[in-house]
Amino acid sequence: MKSYKKTFALTAEFAILAAISMFFILPILWIIASALRPSGPLYTYANPLTLQTFFPVSITFDNFIHIFEHLQFGRALFNSLLVAGSTIVISVLICSMAGFGLAKFTFRGKNLFFIIVLITFMVPFESIVIPLFVLIRRLKIDNTYFALILPAAGNGLAIFLFRQFFSEVPTEILEAARIDGASWTRIYRKIILPLSIPAIVTVIVMVFMFQWNSLFWPLIATHSSRFEVVQVAIASHRATEDTSWANLFSSAIAGSMPPIFLFLFLQKYFVRGISGTGLKG
Amino acid sequence: MRKAFLLGLLLLTTLLSAASLEVLWMGWPKDQVLPLIDEFKKQNPGIEVDIQLVPFGQLFQTIEVRLSSGDGTPDVYIVDGPNTASYAARGFLLPLDDHFSAGEKASWFSSSIAAGSYRGQFYSVPYGTSSAGLFFNKEIFEKYGVPLPEESLEARMTWDEVAELAKKLTIDTDNDGRPDIWGLVIEQIDRPYLLFPLAQSLGAEVLSPDGLSATGYITSPKFVEAATFYWRLFNEWKVSPQGVNDSAIAREYFGTGKAAMLLGNEWNIVRMLKYPAIRFGLSPFPIFAGGTAVTPTGSWHVGINSKTQKQELALKFVKYITGKEAVIQWYKANGVAPARPDVYDALPEVFQHPMWQMFLQEMQTTAVTRPLTPGYSQYELILREAFNAIHYGAEPKKTLEDAAKKIDRELSKYK
Amino acid sequence: MFRSNKAGWFFILPAFVFLGLFKIVPIGVSVLESLRQTTYSGRSYFVGFENYVYLFFDDPAFWDSFWITLFYSLIVNPVIIIVALAMALLLNENHFFTKFFRTVFFLPTAISFAVVSVIWSVVLDPYYGLANSFLTLFGLPAQPFFASTAQALGCLVFLNVWRSAGYWMMYFIAGLQNIPDTLYQAADIDGASAWKKTWKITLPLLSRTFSFVLVANTAFNFLTFAPVYIITKGGPRGSTNLLMYESYKSAFVNLDMGRASAITTILLGIILVFSLFELKWTKAGFEY
Numbered sequence: 007m008k009s010y011k012k013t014f015a016l017t018a019e020f021a022i023l024a025a026i027s028m029f030f031i032l033p034i035l036w037i038i039a040s041a042l043r044p045s046g047p048l049y050t051y052a053n054p055l056t057l058q059t060f061f062p063v064s065i066t067f068d069n070f071i072h073i074f075e076h077l078q079f080g081r082a083l084f085n086s087l088l089v090a091g092s093t094i095v096i097s098v099l100i101c102s103m104a105g106f107g108l109a110k111f112t113f114r115g116k117n118l119f120f121i122i123v124l125i126t127f128m129v130p131f132e133s134i135v136i137p138l139f140v141l142i143r144r145l146k147i148d149n150t151y152f153a154l155i156l157p158a159a160g161n162g163l164a165i166f167l168f169r170q171f172f173s174e175v176p177t178e179i180l181e182a183a184r185i186d187g188a189s190w191t192r193i194y195r196k197i198i199l200p201l202s203i204p205a206i207v208t209v210i211v212m213v214f215m216f217q218w219n220s221l222f223w224p225l226i227a228t229h230s231s232r233f234e235v236v237q238v239a240i241a242s243h244r245a246t247e248d249t250s251w252a253n254l255f256s257s258a259i260a261g262s263m264p265p266i267f268l269f270l271f272l273q274k275y276f277v278r279g280i281s282g283t284g285l286k287g
Numbered sequence: 288m289r290k291a292f293l294l295g296l297l298l299l300t301t302l303l304s305a306a307s308l309e310v311l312w313m314g315w316p317k318d319q320v321l322p323l324i325d326e327f328k329k330q331n332p333g334i335e336v337d338i339q340l341v342p343f344g345q346l347f348q349t350i351e352v353r354l355s356s357g358d359g360t361p362d363v364y365i366v367d368g369p370n371t372a373s374y375a376a377r378g379f380l381l382p383l384d385d386h387f388s389a390g391e392k393a394s395w396f397s398s399s400i401a402a403g404s405y406r407g408q409f410y411s412v413p414y415g416t417s418s419a420g421l422f423f424n425k426e427i428f429e430k431y432g433v434p435l436p437e438e439s440l441e442a443r444m445t446w447d448e449v450a451e452l453a454k455k456l457t458i459d460t461d462n463d464g465r466p467d468i469w470g471l472v473i474e475q476i477d478r479p480y481l482l483f484p485l486a487q488s489l490g491a492e493v494l495s496p497d498g499l500s501a502t503g504y505i506t507s508p509k510f511v512e513a514a515t516f517y518w519r520l521f522n523e524w525k526v527s528p529q530g531v532n533d534s535a536i537a538r539e540y541f542g543t544g545k546a547a548m549l550l551g552n553e554w555n556i557v558r559m560l561k562y563p564a565i566r567f568g569l570s571p572f573p574i575f576a577g578g579t580a581v582t583p584t585g586s587w588h589v590g591i592n593s594k595t596q597k598q599e600l601a602l603k604f605v606k607y608i609t610g611k612e613a614v615i616q617w618y619k620a621n622g623v624a625p626a627r628p629d630v631y632d633a634l635p636e637v638f639q640h641p642m643w644q645m646f647l648q649e650m651q652t653t654a655v656t657r658p659l660t661p662g663y664s665q666y667e668l669i670l671r672e673a674f675n676a677i678h679y680g681a682e683p684k685k686t687l688e689d690a691a692k693k694i695d696r697e698l699s700k701y702k
Numbered sequence: 703m704f705r706s707n708k709a710g711w712f713f714i715l716p717a718f719v720f721l722g723l724f725k726i727v728p729i730g731v732s733v734l735e736s737l738r739q740t741t742y743s744g745r746s747y748f749v750g751f752e753n754y755v756y757l758f759f760d761d762p763a764f765w766d767s768f769w770i771t772l773f774y775s776l777i778v779n780p781v782i783i784i785v786a787l788a789m790a791l792l793l794n795e796n797h798f799f800t801k802f803f804r805t806v807f808f809l810p811t812a813i814s815f816a817v818v819s820v821i822w823s824v825v826l827d828p829y830y831g832l833a834n835s836f837l838t839l840f841g842l843p844a845q846p847f848f849a850s851t852a853q854a855l856g857c858l859v860f861l862n863v864w865r866s867a868g869y870w871m872m873y874f875i876a877g878l879q880n881i882p883d884t885l886y887q888a889a890d891i892d893g894a895s896a897w898k899k900t901w902k903i904t905l906p907l908l909s910r911t912f913s914f915v916l917v918a919n920t921a922f923n924f925l926t927f928a929p930v931y932i933i934t935k936g937g938p939r940g941s942t943n944l945l946m947y948e949s950y951k952s953a954f955v956n957l958d959m960g961r962a963s964a965i966t967t968i969l970l971g972i973i974l975v976f977s978l979f980e981l982k983w984t985k986a987g988f989e990y
Contacts, residue, residue, distance in 0.1 A: 020797075022792065023793070023799065027803055030806055030809060030810055030864065030868070031809065033822070033825055033832075033864075036825075036832070037817060046561065046562075047542055047561065048535075048539050050543060055839070059832070076316075076318040077316060077317050077318060100716040103713045103716060104716070104718070106713050107709075108714065110703065111704050111710035111713070112703050112704070112706075112710070113705075113706060113709075113711060114710075115711075116710060119718065121974075122718075122721060122725075122726060123717075124974065125725075125974065126725040126729070127921050128921045128970050128974060128977070129729050129970055130925045130927065130949070130966055130969070132946075132949070132950055132953065132966075133732045133953070133963060134725070134729055134731070134732050136355060137728035138724065139353075139356060141723070141724070141727065141728065143358070156720070156724065157725075158724075159720050159724075160719075160720025160721040160724060165717055166914060166917070167873070170910040170913070171880065173910055174880050190709045190712070190713075204875075204876040204880065205876060207876065208872060215811065215812075215869070219814075221342075221345065222345055222349075225341055225342075226349060226352050228339075229311065229337065230339065231337075231338055231339060237816070238314075238341075238342060240817070241344055241345065242314035242316070243816075244342065244535070244820075245342070245343035246343060246534050247534075247552075247554055248535075248554070248621075249535035251820075253316070254816065254820065257814075258814045258817035259813075262812040262814065265811070265812040266809065269804075269805060269812070270801070273801050273804060273805075276875055276879050342816075344816075344931075347955075348954045351954055357744075376742065376743075378743070463838070465844060466829075528829055529846075529849050529938075530828050530846065530850075530938070532935070533823060536824075540830075545830060662742075664956075665956050665957075668956075671935075672935075675935070675937050675938070675939075676938070679849075679937070679938040697956055700741065701742055
């Protein structure tokens with residue numbers, strides 16, 4: 007009786023999720039179908055609505071081959087991966103440290119620092135782009151990868167997130183470790199970080215998405231086509247004079263693969279109960 | 288060994304001396320742009336060209352930020368024709384009169400040279416130009432028994448005739464109370480570029496001669512009359528669809544048989560090749576009864592940064608990229624109308640086409656460039672919002688009066 | 703909580719340097735810019751609070767935009783959070799389909815906005831769109847969507863939910879992993895219903911994640927720009943003219959950096975006030 011009820015609940019849950027997911031996936035299916043068709047008009051399959059709108063009858067990869075062979079999309083993918091990857095390494099390190107500092111210590115200037123952290127993600131990028139550009143020219147790092155990586159490395163949102171998660175780690179554990187003579191850096195490495203895998207994973211995705219989606223800053227900070235990033239390559243396909251739907255859709259789909267695979271892969275680290283020791287702070 | 292050493296030294300010196308030119312360019316597809324750059328490098332060994340292709344949506348912001356830093360880069364940049372005055376007034380463009388003889392300037396249409404000049408000085412070299420006309424879908428006309436418009440300049444239609452055709456060809460095929468075929472689609476629904484000629488055909492001026500005030504110009508009875516006609520298309524006769532404010536979508540409507548007519552640019556001759564099913568004709572840009580024929584024109588230009596350290600090199604590049612050979616290649620790759628008459632002569636197999644002949648005639652006789660004002664981008668944005676509001680049903684006179692006030696306030700900065 | 707200036711500063715120092723250099727310095731410059739005016743020739747001079755005075759007392763466009771932005775944020779924030787939280791709760795347990803659906807919900811975030819705008823322009827096309835095909839299929843009247851002053855802002859909310867709910871869901875999922883299993887086991891022994899467990903255990907223990915998402919989401923939504931810039935251009939008739947777009951126009955079209963910076967500084971102030979209030983409220987509202 008009980009398991010029958012459980013199966014029913016699971017089926018209902020599945021049905022609800024499937025219904026919601028239609029709403030997320032159908033528009034994207036249409037884009038994927040369009041990218042897999044020979045390049046042509048946009049509306050041909052959008053109206054009237056048929057099964058073909060979402061599932062192409064004859065599939066071709068020509069559009070994808072074209073963007074890699076003739077439009078150097080591979081280079082853009084490489085650049086964005088390099089920039090996002092490097093930023094993640096620096097960001098996770100310095101932001102988790104700062105999150106720990108904010109979560110577990112009282113020190114002079116703490117509240118001011120927390121306000122600074124909050125402010126950094128409350129100001130639109132457009133309003134700091136000119137001073138930031140002047141700054142990286144002074145530092146002589148314009149038109150280098152550093153110009154794309156360093157300004158994004160300190161991430162207020164990531165610090166805020168780490169602070170929230172580290173606050174959940176019971177203070178008693180840290181106290182016990184202190185009494186055993188552990189240094190703070192050791193506690194940070196051996197207790198805080200291992201207990202916060204979901205937070206680290208989340209910040210990795212956060213920083214990756216931030217860098218992956220950046221469009222305006224790369225145009226300002228670098229001026230050589232060898233530094234072209236993914237969003238620039240994708241956005242180039244749209245202009246008043248001409249829009250190449252095939253190039254636009256195929257590059258957008260190719261460009262969405264890395265974040266999707268990253269998210270898919272990192273999900274195995276969303277595991278319950280690592281910090282679920284039952285202790286409460 | 289010695290030889291290898293010398294060779295190495297030679298390589299090193301050429302590397303060190305290799306001059307690199309920084310170019311900020313519109314984000315056209317790489318397979319169209321890069322062959323032109325490679326050709327330049329082939330012709331000028333030892334010169335590097337560092338070209339940045341900026342998507343249209345980010346182009347003007349990027350130019351603003353890069354130029355405002357004032358360190359002389361980029362050396363060469365793409366300029367939207369009507370922005371010439373703005374960049375020139377702020378000292379961002381190298382004056383070119385000393386570097387282009389009158390003979391050289393005669394290589395371009397005079398309207399293009401005018402669009403690249405400000406206060407009597409030549410600042411930006413034309414890279415392309417444009418024209419517009421009324422494209423029509425022959426199949427729709429034939430299917431609904433409406434006689435086809437004549438495809439000649441002598442048979443230029445009046446706007447009232449176009450409106451009549453549009454009313455006949457706005458068709459609700461499935462009787463759901465909503466049109467399935469629209470009479471007329473406007474490619475750029477709120478761009479002054481495409482809409483000024485309506486007012487100008489009635490004799491209206493669109494900006495004061497000094498380029499600094501709009502009140503009395505875009506609020507004149509003639510301008511309001513033209514705007515009211517535009518309002519009627521969408522709100523009274525409902526022969527044009529509201530809200531199609533993306534030119535790519537407007538082309539889709541026309542290309543896939545959802546609109547009988549398209550008021551659009553010359554590039555549609557090439558763009559419509561993507562829609563193999565459509566048979567279309569071209570009627571010249573309409574006029575108001577009793578008015579004069581006016582067509583829009585203008586396109587991209589190329590400018591040199593006034594603070595560049597590499598003036599000679601920059602000039603060399605600009606003369607190459609706007610020269611006959613490169614523009615021929617550019618036309619073949621991209622299909623935008625060349626601003627040089629000699630290119631039209633060089634490609635008779637393309638430009639003898641009656642549609643191109645019609646546009647060529649228009650460019651030489653009826654084309655009127657957009658007004659020269661250092662505040663063009665402000666002026667254009669406010670007018671775009673006004674035209675957009677009018678097409679959504681805002682009262683034309685009031686809307687234009689409000690717009691004129693805003694424009695005057697913005698332009699007063701340049702007095 | 704440990705009291706230690708040395709350890710505290712040791713841990714925040716690297717981030718402090720990066721944030722200070724690449725964020726606070728430019729932000730400071732931008733805030734100072736709001737106290738200046740620049741002539742078209744690039745000469746800049748100090749004007750005190752003139753830009754603000756003008757915005758507050760002389761600039762109806764600012765106030766229209768202000769109210770639209772506020773209205774938009776007050777609607778879109780709760781909607782996104784409720785949808786994201788609901789999805790996270792549905793996908794909290796590990797079943798065979800969990801990973802698949804999480805990824806599906808995350809998809810819209812991964813797609814370039816240049817294409818998201820095309821997707822929704824075509825789906826919500828007032829005449830030939832997929833959405834209207836669906837509506838008429840079920841005998842409902844077709845809608846104008848982005849082509850209507852009454853619906854455009856609603857469409858913007860919808861688009862934002864579609865694009866970012868999956869992203870915020872991720873944070874809730876991460877937060878849910880931090881709740882100890884033992885608490886649920888204890889509740890099971892007491893025979894608590896799923897509904898009761900959600901209200902008595904899950905939500906209270908999710909409060910830190912919740913306040914993070916609330917604050918971050920508030921900032922993101924007040925700063926909404928791309929969909930306005932790409933799809934609506936503030937229209938029809940100003941109905942989607944959010945403050946960020948108003949500021950953008952000032953900065954890059956009207957070359958009026960003073961007004962642009964004043965607007966973004968005001969936005970910063972509004973977001974900060976909202977956030978501090980939200981931080982207080984989430985602490986007070988979920989005692990445990």
